[in-house]
Amino acid sequence: MINDSLQSRQRVIATIITVVIVIYILRLFSIQILQSRYKEGADSNAFLKKTLFPPRGLIYDRNGVLLVYNKPAYDITLIIREIHNIDTISLCRSLDISKVEFIERIKNIKDRRKNMGYSSYTPQIFMTQLDIKDVATFQQSMYKYPGFYIQNRTLREYAYPNAAHVLGNIGEVTQRRIEKDDYYKSGDYAGRDGIEYTYEKSLRGIKGMEILLRDAKGRIKGKYDNGKSDIPASAGQNLTLTLDMKLQILAEKLMTGKVGSVVAIEPKTGEILALVSNPAFNPSILVGRQRSKNYNALLNDPTKPLMNRATQAQYSPGSAFKPLQALVCQQMDGINSNTRFACSGESSSPIKCTHSHGSPVDLEQAIEQSCNPYFWHAFRSTIEKDGYGEKNLIFRTNYDEWVDRMKSFGLGEKYTDGDLYEQSRGYIPTQKFYNKVYKAETGWRAITIRSNSIGQGEVLVTPLQLANSMAAVANNGYYITPHLHKSDTMLTKIHRVKVDQKYFPIVFDGMSRVFESGTARLSQLDSVQMCGKTGTVQNPHGKDHSLFVGFAPRENPKIAVAIVVENAGFGSTYAAPIFSLMAELYLKGKITRTELEERVTKIVTNANVKER
Amino acid sequence: MSKNVSMKYALDWTTVAYFVILVLMGWVSIYGASYNFDQSGILDWNQRAGKQFVWILTAFGIGGMLLLVDYKMYNFFAYFIYAATIALLILTIFVAPDIKGSRSWLVIGPVSFQPAELAKMATSLALARFMSSYNYKIKNWKDIIPLGMFILLPFILIILQKETGSALVFVALLLMLYREGMNGIVLLMIVLAIILFVVVIRFSMATIGVEQGTVGFIAAMLLILALQLGYAFFLARQRKETGYSLIGIAVMTIFTLIINQWYNVNFNYASIVIVILTTFYWLFNGILNRNKQIWMVAAISIGSVFFCYSSDYLFEKVLEPHQQVRIKVLLNMEDDLSGAGYNVNQSKIAIGSGGFFGKGFLNGTQTKLKYVPEQDTDFIFCTVGEEHGFWGSTLVLFIYWLLLMRILRIAERQRESFNRIYAYCVASIFFFHLMINVGMVLGIMPVIGIPLPFFSYGGSSLWGFTIMLFILLRLDASRIERLR
């Protein structure tokens, strides 16, 4: 005990030691309990969350024919933070890209303006939609490129080169869609048009996740927690369409070389049997790496193959409007089955007749002969049945009624309870519209808007609406919203037409006589009684459009069709035989008139329409 | 035989228990840290845990043998052991192969050994012998020089082996010197130097005006002024003079700012001038009042100014680039997540992700997947933090605290100053290792690669610490032998 006075210093030393240890315990408390960022850091370090993409639902036609299925494809992804010491030249060689392209791609990935979800910690798409043969060499040498991964995907494969507009296609999701639906991550695919778009949510399935452990060098060390935390991907639901692929193929074939559309509907169910828009394209060209190149080519094609004319193009219905006019005018007491009007043929006024026939004509003959003066008189006596001028308010009320009953055939509005993507509204001109055009409520009357009586004025319809209006006629007064997905819930969407059933038989009579002795007599089909109406629509930009609407058979109709062939001339020449051939195939199962089929197929109305 | 029986009573079994607990916990942690997903078991000889088991068994053997040696031998052979170790250190510099830039490992066949681990024990023994001699006085300059030599010699030799971390451990002996009578001012000055260094370096990038000085330097000068005023006001109780000094500082500051309107003043130099002028004022004042302590205050002030002035130079010229980066990362001046900051960041992530209860034994993802470098040696504490969480790491620190307190208690119960001085050497060295190692892992100490006693993987360090501890236990056990 030499330094007794110094003995107290042991307490100073003990205090120093204690203070340091207490500080360390507080520090431990701070980083282990108070702060959460270290936990997150650990997760992003060690867990590689690998997305498992579900196979997309398959698409079948109404008879169970497989239309769309999947084939494997591969994406190359990278995690910027993990890339180090890679031999860029050999990497580029194994992926068959140039070094300039490599640098450009990396630059685009890092550019937050182009890639808003960019993070150096998460996988980013480097190359997408590669074939197995494209990635084979890369896969063998992948260990040399830390930070690069191969991601399995599926791509669409099409059994037929047809129905592109119905099926739609798959493309990378846009930034807007990612913001709207947080299911998507940058680089995901989603349906872009048609059925693929409408039924995206059930077709896409649910993405799964696999949690892998990886070490500091990025090497995968196995599954985390033996895969107990993994979420398996659940496959998308398969979809059965209402389409009859045989009928669709025939319709597309008959439209070869022509611009226009064909829509066929099963009247009882509203199921769309065929939906053709020509020019079209092979859906498989919008798959894989060539997609954007091909897409741009289609976008710049002057014949607009990307546009779905069947639902988007709007035409004056012309004479195809007459059966509806006949029904509404009867309902409103403007005419009855015995009403006759005189026709002076070409010298009729204010609308001349394009056909020569006896005079006067009744309703049935007027439909058969497509007599313009008859329908002008019928229209006038309907909306001016209570006069005009002093009675202007009553006139306008009558006009409103006409509009309302006309629209009840599914015209002038989009089908909002169906599943068709990108429709146009069409147009049934309203009272308000004419008040505005003629600057006063009294500024117009039947004669002012007489073109509407024969479907030429301001009335506009889409081929789909036209086909649906025929389905409503065929059903004697109702229609089910036309749709593409074969399901029972769709059948409940019944819409009643505001025309009583008793007014239909005479229209049926008139329309069947069109085949027997009228404008479509050359297109009649033995043993099946068909109803139809041809139409020739004046077109200020060129030759007349040829239209046809019809249904068959007359008793218990199975198919209602609308056909538009742009710039073709007379309806009977082009559109009617297409209907006849389609009805034959659908009702009889095969075509006996192969000569007619070939002849129609070979007709070219627009030389710019490319063969597929 | 009688000796063994007496040892049973004389040995401090508590310390032995702490030792065994720490060694076993370390072993389990090494198993956790080096665990592979396809590993067979803890006794796999090809794995580190298996090897560590061999080191542990041999360490127990060495410890047992050291207890059998007559306690007088340690005192008797202290200088001889020191000389032999120094010779070994010199030899090592020349024959050791270059392992990651360090030349500190002696490789003899399959075994490699680090003599620096022995140097701590040898120096402790030599210091104990020297300082316990009859005519030794710590205030005597004649004795301070050889004392310094005892410490400096191994320090320099280990620096030459490029093992800066191991060399710095000798700084810990200041704690022992403090217990043995060194002026406490020395410890305070070290703390002051660290604070000034950190302040100057941390804010050396923040410049004032047009490159007219740095925030760090001026803050350091203000700190010195504050110390002077604090001393005068609270300890020397010269209230009036403190006021005069404050007024003087204010006047000089305003004067500087006025001059600055016409001429760009270097504020660093201006603040130096102010500190020197106030220092002279206090000196003058002290002479008048016959206050001898004022000389010390003046010396510290001038020394601090000089230290601050040269700290930039020290930082950039004396420290190596990688050491500079480590300090910058520690001071949050750089965020180098791929380089020097990576280790510390990953180690914090590993510990932080453990939470309160930890992820469970062998469930740590960060350590298992090798995110933490040196995870079974210098960063072994990460494994504890990740797998056993807050309670586990706190428990380990608590056992270290118990061990250190126990050693202090043993030290104070010794009748011979040789034993006490040696015990304090052991406590200081263990404490320094613990403080630097755990502090580094927690990101509050610079990265200095020294092992955690008894925990880190490696035979040399385990043997080194075991030898130090068991010599102490043998010396302590001699209390009872002497009583008989």
Ligand SMILES: [Zn+2]
């Ligand atoms: Zn006529």
